[in-house]
Amino acid sequence: MSENAYDTMILADGVTKTFGQGDTKVTALDDVSAAIRKNEFFTLLGPSGCGKTTLLRLIAGFELPTHGTILLDGQEIGHLPPYKRPVNTVFQNYALFPHMSVARNIGFGLEMQGRPKAEVDGAIDKMLALVQMEHLAGRRTDQLSGGQQQRVALARALAPHPKVLLLDEPLSALDLKLRKEMQIELKRLQSETGITFVFVTHDQEEALTMSDRIAVMAAGEILQVGSPREIYTQPARRFVADFIGDINILEAEMTADGAEVTLPGGIKMPAQLPDTLKGAAPTGRVSVAIRPEDMSFDPSGALRGTVANVVYFGVGSNVHVTLPTGEGLTVRCASDAPEIGAAVGIKLPAAAQVLAD
Amino acid sequence: MVALPDTDTQPKRGAEANAVRLAAARKSIDGSARRRRLQLLSPAMITIGIFGLFPLTITLIYSFLSPGVFGGVTWQFSTDAYVQFLFERDIFDDTLTFSNTYLSIYGRSIGLAFGATVGALLIGFPMAYFIASKPPEQRNLWLFLITLPFWTNLLIRTYAILLIIRDEGIINVSLEGLGIIDAPLGMLYTDGAIFLGLIYSYLPFMVLPLYASLEKLDFKLVEAAYDLYATRFQVLRHIIVPMAKPGIVAGCILVFIPGLGAYITPELLGGGKELMIGNLIALQFGGSRNWPFGSAAALILMVVVMLSLIVYVRYSGKENAHG
Numbered sequence: 018m019s020e021n022a023y024d025t026m027i028l029a030d031g032v033t034k035t036f037g038q039g040d041t042k043v044t045a046l047d048d049v050s051a052a053i054r055k056n057e058f059f060t061l062l063g064p065s066g067c068g069k070t071t072l073l074r075l076i077a078g079f080e081l082p083t084h085g086t087i088l089l090d091g092q093e094i095g096h097l098p099p100y101k102r103p104v105n106t107v108f109q110n111y112a113l114f115p116h117m118s119v120a121r122n123i124g125f126g127l128e129m130q131g132r133p134k135a136e137v138d139g140a141i142d143k144m145l146a147l148v149q150m151e152h153l154a155g156r157r158t159d160q161l162s163g164g165q166q167q168r169v170a171l172a173r174a175l176a177p178h179p180k181v182l183l184l185d186e187p188l189s190a191l192d193l194k195l196r197k198e199m200q201i202e203l204k205r206l207q208s209e210t211g212i213t214f215v216f217v218t219h220d221q222e223e224a225l226t227m228s229d230r231i232a233v234m235a236a237g238e239i240l241q242v243g244s245p246r247e248i249y250t251q252p253a254r255r256f257v258a259d260f261i262g263d264i265n266i267l268e269a270e271m272t273a274d275g276a277e278v279t280l281p282g283g284i285k286m287p288a289q290l291p292d293t294l295k296g297a298a299p300t301g302r303v304s305v306a307i308r309p310e311d312m313s314f315d316p317s318g319a320l321r322g323t324v325a326n327v328v329y330f331g332v333g334s335n336v337h338v339t340l341p342t343g344e345g346l347t348v349r350c351a352s353d354a355p356e357i358g359a360a361v362g363i364k365l366p367a368a369a370q371v372l373a374d
Numbered sequence: 375m376v377a378l379p380d381t382d383t384q385p386k387r388g389a390e391a392n393a394v395r396l397a398a399a400r401k402s403i404d405g406s407a408r409r410r411r412l413q414l415l416s417p418a419m420i421t422i423g424i425f426g427l428f429p430l431t432i433t434l435i436y437s438f439l440s441p442g443v444f445g446g447v448t449w450q451f452s453t454d455a456y457v458q459f460l461f462e463r464d465i466f467d468d469t470l471t472f473s474n475t476y477l478s479i480y481g482r483s484i485g486l487a488f489g490a491t492v493g494a495l496l497i498g499f500p501m502a503y504f505i506a507s508k509p510p511e512q513r514n515l516w517l518f519l520i521t522l523p524f525w526t527n528l529l530i531r532t533y534a535i536l537l538i539i540r541d542e543g544i545i546n547v548s549l550e551g552l553g554i555i556d557a558p559l560g561m562l563y564t565d566g567a568i569f570l571g572l573i574y575s576y577l578p579f580m581v582l583p584l585y586a587s588l589e590k591l592d593f594k595l596v597e598a599a600y601d602l603y604a605t606r607f608q609v610l611r612h613i614i615v616p617m618a619k620p621g622i623v624a625g626c627i628l629v630f631i632p633g634l635g636a637y638i639t640p641e642l643l644g645g646g647k648e649l650m651i652g653n654l655i656a657l658q659f660g661g662s663r664n665w666p667f668g669s670a671a672a673l674i675l676m677v678v679v680m681l682s683l684i685v686y687v688r689y690s691g692k693e694n695a696h697g
Contacts (some may be wrong), residue, residue, distance in 0.1 A: 078600075079597055079601075099601045100601070100605055106598070108597075112592065112594040113598075114599075114613065125602050125604075125612075126602035126603050129599075129603040129605075129608055174602075177602065
């Protein structure tokens with residue numbers, strides 16, 4: 018990854034974080050390096066316990082790294098306390114101050130920085146307008162709905178105009194409809210303010226919808242960084258492929274020249290290698306990934322099988338097909354799905370994505 | 375319990391009849407609920423009546439009677455007790471001159487109790503915060519240690535302080551032994567000794583309510599404030615203290631009121647030389663044999679406390695409304 022130094026907002030270099038000591042020692046982050054660009058919507062995506070929240074807390078300053086450095090806009094911040102970092106956080110449960118009005122919550126950061134009252138008041142008005150909450154300025158925060166609290170939390174964190182806004186699963190407490198609205202709202206706020214957003218979530222759909230780039234994390238490591246499209250269409254690792262969307266992972270045999278793979282049943286198809294494996298193509302047994310929507314039913318298809326089950330979900334169906342070798346395969350079918358028990362031919366995509374473990 | 379009224383012998387028909395019956399049933403339930411509530415409340419009411427209002431009434435009546443020669447009262451109306459509080463009666467010509475003897479005892483008592491309250495708050499707040507920040511399974515042990523002194527009689531504990539701070543006590547002996555001082559520091563029988571004793575006696579009353587409100591404090595709020603550029607001191611001032619306010623108020627009331635009426639502490643550590651209200655009142659029922667004046671002194675104390683509480687509640691209520 019070649020990063021222009023002027024474009025990088027956050028640079029984490031070899032960051033390790035361990036908790037506890039001796040037998041109870043837990044490594045939450047293991048030698049993690051990442052570069053987050055200016056003005057980008059960057060998402061840390063992974064299952065719970067993967068270290069994504071720890072990385073966020075290290076950037077915010079709530080935890081100090083065990084090893085490694087964190088640079089913010091070119092300056093080492095790894096050991097600064099949170100109140101000395103131009104970084105603000107939107108917390109999972111918002112953490113609004115219950116003894117203050119909406120307006121005072123929003124003005125808190127600027128007030129603590131000792132800004133003049135006129136400036137604080139001006140910023141409060143601007144932020145209230147930005148999140149469309151002008152009419153609720155005087156309310157206590159416990160009188161607000163979940164979505165309104167969410168907006169106040171955003172306005173409070175954006176008011177001091179931080180260089181980076183950290184968002185720790187901020188939408189997880191909202192219901193589905195509100196969540197969709199807030200996803201759009203967040204994107205709008207990010208483009209209007211031009212602030213770098215670092216967003217933590219375990220919801221892959223949320224990550225794909227909102228992000229400029231996604232870092233997929235598991236077990237304290239970053240497995241792959243890329244645009245949503247790259248992550249979805251060219252997963253580099255088995256975990257990434259499995260975690261994001263529906264996918265078929267098949268055991269295949271790599272041909273000697275590394276250009277093709279042999280699927281179960283002897284069908285050969287071109288291999289697509291992830292960047293990390295290029296130049297050092299694996300040989301022998303490999304895992305390959307094929308998305309259900311990249312295949313279709315075609316009587317002349319090379320791959321043959323029997324329909325085992327059909328799962329309808331509105332815009333289409335997932336058809337589970339059993340191959341003669343006994344393996345299962347899911348094929349997405351937009352229109353009329355074949356009957357259960359029918360013998361079908363399957364048309365394969367142009368290439369199969371080879372996965373690293 | 376619920377006695378449904380007899381329905382008409384000629385049953386009414388339709389929704390109207392049902393509505394009437396429902397209303398009647400509801401009324402009967404409401405009535406019996408009210409009766410039940412009174413029945414359940416009665417033990418508490420009777421207790422308050424016998425042990426609270428009745429003695430208070432006796433005190434009020436006694437304060438307007440004349441003292442008996444050997445204690446007790448003679449049934450003759452007199453406002454002397456209240457007059458005596460503010461004025462000195464000349465033995466020869468019965469003229470009254472203003473005297474601040476008793477007022478100054480009240481003033482000193484209020485000062486000492488207030489000082490002890492502030493002292494207990496300053497010591498108790500970090501203690502309570504420390505306990506609240508411990509893992510839940512360790513907190514009970516710390517709370518147990520805080521309340522441990524309660525298991526010993528207050529009199530014994532006060533004597534223990536006396537032994538520590540007296541001229542031949544461990545502090546003076548050690549300091550003399552180390553050559554830091556030549557003569558014992560006269561710590562006992564001073565306001566300072568009473569102050570120390572009051573803080574020591576009532577500290578748990580401060581720590582427990584403070585702990586109760588700090589324990590509920592969401593630590594995420596503290597993090598959020600740090601994140602929004604608040605320094606440690608600003609976090610304390612703008613987040614932790616306001617959130618702990620109910621505990622601070624409860625703790626201060628629980629220390630100030632018993633501190634104001636304290637008897638054992640000033641008796642032993644003040645040596646009877648430095649009177650507090652408690653000693654003054656005790657003296658009237660003992661040595662001075664002036665029960666009416668003792669009753670009046672007790673009532674004046676109660677009125678002072680109640681007035682200051684009312685003023686406080688008014689003030690803090692207003693502050694909240696504008697907060």
